[in-house]
Amino acid sequence: MKGIEEQIRATSSQLLAAGDVQLVIGYGAGSDNSKTMPVFIKRAEDVGKLVFNPLCVSNLANYLLHWNNFEGKIAIVVKGCDSRSIIRLLQDKQIEREKIVVLGVNCPGQLKSGQAEAKIPVEAVLSEATVDNGGIKLQTSGGLITFSLEEGLLEKCRQCESSRPVVSDYLFGEKGFEADKAALQFNDVAALEGAPLEEKSRYWDKYFERCLRCYACRNSCPACSCRECVFDMVEPDWVAKTVNLSDNTAFHMIRAFHVAGRCTDCGECERVCPAEIPLRILNRKIIKDIKELFGAPMPGSDLEALPALSFYAVNDPESQN
């Protein structure tokens, strides 16, 4: 993966030096070597801060919303999953294509944060990483650290539709992770769908009960672009600020339906949730339903395919009546 990192640095350096972009949003080394963090590079001499490895779990696309008043052009590093957010932001006209340079990575797969923290010492500097069928191997200053795919690979990588970015101006890496076809069948959702109503209710209650309403799920979500969020409103108070099972459930249900048809299953909401609420299951249920009802592809996988709930087709079977 060192090659990808070097290519990201070289391209960023060229783009910044030539004035083609004024900002690069990418991944940098974290305070603890089991983590990376988003970095914002404005000068070609700082591109050495950019890294790419299996610890680049976050989706950086949401930052394009933070920078949508930026006058210059922005280069952004995206993995296959993250690239769908770029398409979605373009479809919603939240970003302008000509102001964005997409640095796409054929993603080899990403490591579970818990596993990384359990096995990578704070001071162990990563020098090289590989992900293949043999597992995830990290060469560090503290020695070789290995994870089997079973223990180490993120659930969302296992279910990856396309490790190759669906949009990119530059593409780095030879070949990304190829998920097992069987893993793409929404089995996680189906397992819960089949459970009796009371069991499903108990399942969600135990998680929603401990929601802190910190709004990290919303704030990290590339589909959340409202200028004023309904959950911040006091008048009218659509959802009370009180934190309890009832209002927390309302919060999560409203959010899930609000991003229905627009959620690209990037998994940021679940990744950032401090209460470890399995939010992807909720969003994937809706993705699965829309897929089955409308034959719609994964949102964000095709620039020309508008979200199923966001356009009207004159040949819609229901309009024939």
Added chain:
Amino acid sequence: MAVYKKITKDNLVQFLQELTKDRILIAPVREHELVSFSPVADAGKVDFTFQNSFVPPKSWFFPQTEQIFSFRIEDGKYELSAPSLPGGTVLFGVHPCDLKSILALDPVFDGKFDDNYYCTRRKNTIIIGLGCQSVGRNCFCFKVGGGPLESNGADIFLTPTGGDFLAEGVTNQGTDLINKHSRFFSDSSAEQVDKEKREGTDRLLKQSTGLKGDFNLPKVKAFLDANYEIPYWEDLSYRCLGCGICTYLCPTCHCFDINDYARSGLEGERIRCWDSCQFKDFTLMAGGHNPRPSKKERVRNRFMHKFKYHEDRYNIFGCVGCGRCVQKCPVNIDPRKIILDLQEVAGND
């Protein structure tokens, strides 16, 4: 009068069970992978080995959602009723970082103005502190003036020794409680407890796997006193998502918002809920002005509060090194790194 005792794990469970007869027991329990301080009826369910609770125990004294009063309007007359607050309580299993955080919260709620809700709960609660059995990679209490076996803030403090515990009555209230239930305890001495805490602290700190580098908090404070506008805050704020994780999980953060809910118009309640200085509408005023308009001001405020304002106001730092924000911040905003960075910036002056 301090008292020094020993208690076995089995007796500790029985002691806690005995306390539930006339008090509410709030203790750490593990539910669905996370440890929380919850009301416990069966002391056998208490988790004695947890590293850190998900939400800090401040939520017992200052719940995330709390009714201030309820109201009713009838025949043009207002009728207010105060909520009933919990009576006698034992808050068990508070680690030293969180004990210290309660000492940092006391002057906020019980200072110039008494907050009846906090003060009543605080007065009615006996705190049993529990020394740490390991120092996590995100822990840094020992770098901000604390330690994994510091008893400050507890009424009774337990130092783990293998499977059993040494018990100190730190306050009179704590000593009285031990004496009243002396059948669960056997004798120890100040010397033994001291020695175990000293040696235990050395052993725990040697095992620490966290970020290296020494802190000089007075230097950081002096730098912040003299420097309000520095480019560092803007750079740091770029990656902040503006969520409330750090503030809600911080054991010393204490901001709240007040709302009235009266769906029928004639009866309802006034509620206070935690609020976060990282939310963009936190300082939004009625006229539309926002004195902290961007993430830069908001992120700066959080760290100025921890390392300057709280110290200015109450002579105690607002960070106790529990490491919850280090662990849970989705974008790696790490106060340890910020302290080291600020020391470096200050050094270059």
